[in-house]
Amino acid sequence: MSQAPAEASDADAMLAACYMLTFQSSYMLDGLSDYIMMLRGCGLVTGLMRQRNLHGSFSIDANSHIKHMEAQFGRFPTIDSRIASDGIRSLSLVKPLLKQPVEEIFYQLLFDVLVPLEQAAPCMAYVHFTHIINEFIALPQSEVHHLLDPENQISQVLMAHFLVILAILSPITSLEATSRLCNVPMAGMLSWVANICMQMSGKKAERYLTSPKSVVETIRANTSRTGVLVDDLLVLILNSPDRLLLSQHDIA
Numbered sequence: 001m002s003q004a005p006a007e008a009s010d011a012d013a014m015l016a017a018c019y020m021l022t023f024q025s026s027y028m029l030d031g032l033s034d035y036i037m038m039l040r041g042c043g044l045v046t047g048l049m050r051q052r053n054l055h056g057s058f059s060i061d062a063n064s065h066i067k068h069m070e071a072q073f074g075r076f077p078t079i080d081s082r083i084a085s086d087g088i089r090s091l092s093l094v095k096p097l098l099k100q101p102v103e104e105i106f107y108q109l110l111f112d113v114l115v116p117l118e119q120a121a122p123c124m125a126y127v128h129f130t131h132i133i134n135e136f137i138a139l140p141q142s143e144v145h146h147l148l149d150p151e152n153q154i155s156q157v158l159m160a161h162f163l164v165i166l167a168i169l170s171p172i173t174s175l176e177a178t179s180r181l182c183n184v185p186m187a188g189m190l191s192w193v194a195n196i197c198m199q200m201s202g203k204k205a206e207r208y209l210t211s212p213k214s215v216v217e218t219i220r221a222n223t224s225r226t227g228v229l230v231d232d233l234l235v236l237i238l239n240s241p242d243r244l245l246l247s248q249h250d251i252a
Contacts, residue, residue, distance in 0.1 A: 008054040011045060018042040029191040032159070033148050036136055040144065043137030066130060072175045076122040080241035083168055084118035084125075090211035091161055097154050097208075102143040106158050109135055113165055126172050132162065153205035160196045160212040163189055167219065170233040186228045190216050211246055218244050 018041040025034035049055075091110060098104050109132045116124035136144065147155045166173075166189065197213045200206045222243055223232040236243065 008049075011049045011052075011054045015042065015045045015049070018045055025188075027188045029188055030195065031188055032163075032192040032195075036144065036148060039133065040137050043134075066127070069126065069176065073123045075175060076126065077171045077238055078120050078122055079117055079168060079171060079237060080244075081118045081120055083237070083241055083244050084114045086211055086244075086246050087114045087161065087165065087168070088118060090208070094154065094157055094161075094208050099154065100146060102139065102146055103154055103158065105135065106132075106147060106155075106162075110158065110161055110165060113169075117168075122172055126169065129165070129169055129173075150199055153200060153203055156196045156200060157205050157208045160193050160209055163193045164212045164215045167215065167233055168237060170230050171238055174230055174234060186219075186230055186233060190219060190228060214246055215244055 018038055022035060022038035022042060025031035025038055028034065088111070091107070091114065095107060098107055109128070112128040113125050113132065116122070116128065139147075146152060147159060149155060167186070170186075193212050193216045197206075197209050197216075200209055219228060219233065219236060222236055222240065223229075
């Protein structure tokens with residue numbers, strides 16, 4: 001992995017390893033940093049394949065993913081706008097605290113997903129969500145470390161909101177793959193939010209995590225399985241959205 005691929009077969013092996021490790025990290029209760037870094041690895045290898053014109057088993061067309069999802073746009077469910085409104089209110093509380101340019105960039109990317117979701121425009125929300133993933137891939141390593149730094153309270157709050165957005169968008173992102181995606185455990189990603197909330201307990205940032213913490217606790221409380229699956233999220237978000245809502249007093 002430390003050397004650029006020379007042949008298409010080498011690139012295939014590297015990209016397959018990145019995909020596998022990304023997927024594996026999503027199962028790990030402490031796998032957030034690994035997950036983000038392996039996402040970056042997927043982007044790096046794909047970029048090298050394009051630069052070297054190495055065409056293997058995987059598509060390296062920068063637009064192939066969005067083209068695939070464009071065919072699914074008509075199937076996108078409309079997610080209850082009140083869930084997005086809660087996210088916007090919660091995220092807006094953080095804005096005055098932003099200090100670093102990368103924090104402002106990440107904040108705006110998150111906000112840009114929630115606004116169209118609130119306006120019942122799920123296709124646009126999804127497109128903006130892909131911008132977050134692309135930004136994780138493109139950011140300098142130092143700025144990614146800043147966002148992942150467990151001692152940086154503001155970046156941890158932003159990361160918790162990102163992970164909750166990831167959960168809320170699951171009725172849409174589940175269309176990225178086959179129905180087998182519904183069998184994917186979500187306990188790891190939910191634990192990442194819970195871990196952030198626990199680490200920030202008693203600190204200034206704790207009050208800005210009310211909404212993410214509530215969403216995760218509600219998901220866990222309203223699923224019957226020991227390990228929460230994507231399918232559990234689909235049922236909760238689409239059929240029982242009221243359970244995920246907070247009062248304005250809770251967020252303020």
